[in-house]
Amino acid sequence: MVKRFIAFCLLLLLSCTVVQAEPESRWKWYYSSDRVGMYFDTQTLHYDASKRAADVWTKNLNVNGEKIREVHKFLFLEEGAAANVQYVYYRNGYPSVHNVKKVYIQQVAPDSPNEALANGIANYLNVKPMYPGGETGGNGSGQRIHTACIWQLTVGNIILKKTGMQYGSRECI
Numbered sequence: 001m002v003k004r005f006i007a008f009c010l011l012l013l014l015s016c017t018v019v020q021a022e023p024e025s026r027w028k029w030y031y032s033s034d035r036v037g038m039y040f041d042t043q044t045l046h047y048d049a050s051k052r053a054a055d056v057w058t059k060n061l062n063v064n065g066e067k068i069r070e071v072h073k074f075l076f077l078e079e080g081a082a083a084n085v086q087y088v089y090y091r092n093g094y095p096s097v098h099n100v101k102k103v104y105i106q107q108v109a110p111d112s113p114n115e116a117l118a119n120g121i122a123n124y125l126n127v128k129p130m131y132p133g134g135e136t137g138g139n140g141s142g143q144r145i146h147t148a149c150i151w152q153l154t155v156g157n158i159i160l161k162k163t164g165m166q167y168g169s170r171e172c173i
Contacts (some may be wrong), residue, residue, distance in 0.1 A: 027059065030120035031113045036068070037061045040124075042116060047125055052078040055123050066090070075118050077130045081105050082114045 039059050046055040054075040058073040062068050072086035083105045087098045109116040109131060119128035 002024070028120060028124060030058075031116040035063060038113060038117070041119060042124065045124075047121070047127070052076065052127070054157065056117070056121060058117065066093075070095075075108075075114070075121065075130075076105075077118055077122065077128070080130055081106050082108050082118075134145075134149075 006097070007045065023171070028042055029039050031038040037060070039058070039061070041057040041073065043056045044055075048055075048071045054077065056073060056075065058071045059067055060069045060071075066089050069090065070088040071084050074083045074085065078084070083103050085100050085103055089096045089098065101166055106114075108118065110131060115130060122129040
């Protein structure tokens with residue numbers, strides 16, 4: 001009787017672990033460093049083709065494969081910009097949710113993790129990348145173009161304006 005009870009408890013424990021495990025196929029790798037690996041979630045990814053904007057969750061795993069952070073962000077492929085709207089930090093496996101009170105839209109720097117994320121999403125969805133032309137920014141000169149510009153983005157009913165740097169060969173609006 002005791003053996004059956006222990007076997008039942010082990011079976012229950014294993015089945016709970018399997019149910020809670022995240023399917024790895026939903027997470028696609030996009031960037032790594034010597035301390036962290038970064039992935040985006042294909043199941044919660046939303047893409048607005050008319051605005052070339054992606055709404056995506058990402059997760060960061062440490063070198064031991066433990067989840068350390070998830071970030072909900074918007075990527076604006078046409079404007080070359082990104083905004084983080086929510087963070088979930090994991091301490092000892094426990095999540096701590098932090099909503100961003102004031103959303104900042106930042107220009108995405110070339111060769112940054114956000115550019116790698118934008119390119120990973122573009123590859124996954126088979127759409128034009130943030131900075132077409134790869135390493136040269138698409139201008140054919142072998143160098144990326146850096147010029148000051150002002151751009152405007154609409155997120156929901158909110159219109160956001162920012163002065164920033166232009167990367168690649170895009171036109172400022």
